[in-house]
Each structure stands twice: as structure tokens, then as C-alpha cells.
Amino acid sequence: MTSVDMDLGKYLSRIGFSGPVEPSLQVLRSVHTCHQLSVPFENLTVHSGGRVQLDPPLLYDKIVNQRRGGFCFENNGLFSWLLDKMGFQVTVLSGQVRSLKTGRYGPPFDHLILMVNLDGQRWLCDVGFGVPCFSVPLSLETRGLQEQGHRVYRIREGMGMLFLEWQRDENRGPDGDWAEIYKFTLEPRRLEDFAEMCQYHQSSPCSIFFCKSLCTVLKPGGRLTYIGRRLISVTFPTEGTGREVETTTRELKDEEIPGVLAEHFRIVLKSPLIPKDETITPPPVMY
Numbered sequence: 001m002t003s004v005d006m007d008l009g010k011y012l013s014r015i016g017f018s019g020p021v022e023p024s025l026q027v028l029r030s031v032h033t034c035h036q037l038s039v040p041f042e043n044l045t046v047h048s049g050g051r052v053q054l055d056p057p058l059l060y061d062k063i064v065n066q067r068r069g070g071f072c073f074e075n076n077g078l079f080s081w082l083l084d085k086m087g088f089q090v091t092v093l094s095g096q097v098r099s100l101k102t103g104r105y106g107p108p109f110d111h112l113i114l115m116v117n118l119d120g121q122r123w124l125c126d127v128g129f130g131v132p133c134f135s136v137p138l139s140l141e142t143r144g145l146q147e148q149g150h151r152v153y154r155i156r157e158g159m160g161m162l163f164l165e166w167q168r169d170e171n172r173g174p175d176g177d178w179a180e181i182y183k184f185t186l187e188p189r190r191l192e193d194f195a196e197m198c199q200y201h202q203s204s205p206c207s208i209f210f211c212k213s214l215c216t217v218l219k220p221g222g223r224l225t226y227i228g229r230r231l232i233s234v235t236f237p238t239e240g241t242g243r244e245v246e247t248t249t250r251e252l253k254d255e256e257i258p259g260v261l262a263e264h265f266r267i268v269l270k271s272p273l274i275p276k277d278e279t280i281t282p283p284p285v286m287y
Helices: 008-014 025-038 056-065 072-085 191-203 254-265
Strands: 089-097 111-118 121-125 146-148 151-158 161-167 179-184 214-219 222-227 230-235 246-251
Touching: 008 056, 008 072, 025 072, 025 111, 025 121, 025 214, 056 072, 072 089, 072 111, 072 121, 072 191, 089 191, 111 179, 214 254, 222 254
Parallel strands: none
Antiparallel strands: 089 111, 089 179, 111 121, 146 151, 151 161, 161 179, 214 222, 222 230, 230 246
């Protein structure tokens, strides 16, 4: 993927993985979950005077050496390099995310996702989406239900595309409604194909990444999210208890935010963060 070498052991230590380094399904599932539990989904570079560049050595330095996170192009882009280094057969794919506000999709190369071919089976990997993420890879070989804890996912085919869908927590069940997350094809892509959309998401008022400073990470039993001037903690229900998802929100003062990022996300920025939580402008062209 790049002529610059990767310190595999340092990367695996960064995500808290200590198992065997071999291309097996168990290892794939483990590194996928470890990555989400350790590397935040965040866009804080955009709101602290920097710019994201899709150069693998720069991504490695940011996520591994500086112990930062990133958005999909960064997290999944670097994760694809890790999987390749571990001996997995990885294909970069392009996804288009469905907007909750407009109900329409983003443009091509809106989202970077990965497909892993392993022992004749194909798996969808995504450690760079945020909410609602799946913690272990989803099978691309079935159109049936795929349960993960309190959530259910499925992959549906239609109009020459594949659609990733999930049941919201309040709608889960045989008759529950399905919500589309993003759509994609299996056409192979390259990291550099996403450069234009990477810049778009850093500069467009139609992008959540430009309009809101955010950072979120999966936690055992829940998720922690910083956005604008709020810290949101979500606790997932334990199976069989009948409890619902619990959400608590803490309002933050500007001077509290650096401490919150350091304490809860282990992120220390080199430049001051400008908190932002503006309304997203609907794009003029929708897909």
C-alpha cells in the first residue's frame, strides 16, 4: 500500500491487541473490535487549525504515535494498511451515507469502507463510522439478520447496490422498521480516490464534520461522545434484562473541553480547539 514501513507491533499495542498475528476470522474480529475501543472517531483536526491529508505515513503518525483518532478516510484507510500487513486480503470500497435530515444519500466516495476476503468468504469491515457502528465485521455472504448485542443489522441488495441497514433500539423485533445507514458497491477503490471528498468534508457547510466538532469512541457496554459543548454517555442494555438504552448529557464550558478530551478520550491537541455545533446545510445535490 505504501513504501513506508509500519511498526506492526506498535500499531497493535496502540489498539490493545495482543493475540496471534495471522489472517484468521477470529483475529479479524478481534482487531476490528479493539480498534473501535481504542481509536476515536473524531474530526478535531478540522477544528484546531489543521487539515487532514490522506497520506498513510501521516495517518500512522497521527493515530499510532500521537494516539489520536480520525474520520472514516483516516481510520479505515489506516486499518486497511494494518490488515494488509497482517496478511489479510483487503479491498477498499466506496460508500454513500444516508442523511437522517434529508433521507437522501451523500455523493460517491462519501464514506470509505473495507471488504476482506478470507477462506472464500467476504466480510464488511468499518472502524470509521461512529454511530451506529457494528463492532465485529458483517458477512457479505448473507442477506439474513446479523445480531450484535442489542442491535440487529442486515445487508440488502437493490438497484445494483448493497444497503447496510439496522433496526433502531426502540424498533427492534420481527416487525420493527429498518433504517438505512449507507449504500455501497464492491468495486475496488484506492485511498487517493477519496481525496476530493476528504477536502469537501473539511470545508463544506453541508458536512457534519465541518459544522460540528466531535469525538466518539466505543466503550465496553456503551459509547462516549463529545460534540460541540456536550458530553453524551450512552449505556447499552445487558441482554435479557429488558432494560432500554440509557443516555446522559453533560453541558460543557469551553475551558472544560480540553480536560474532557484528555481524560475520556486520551486526546491532547497541539493547537486550541474551537468548539462548533452549527446546523448542517442540506446539500444542493442529493443522491
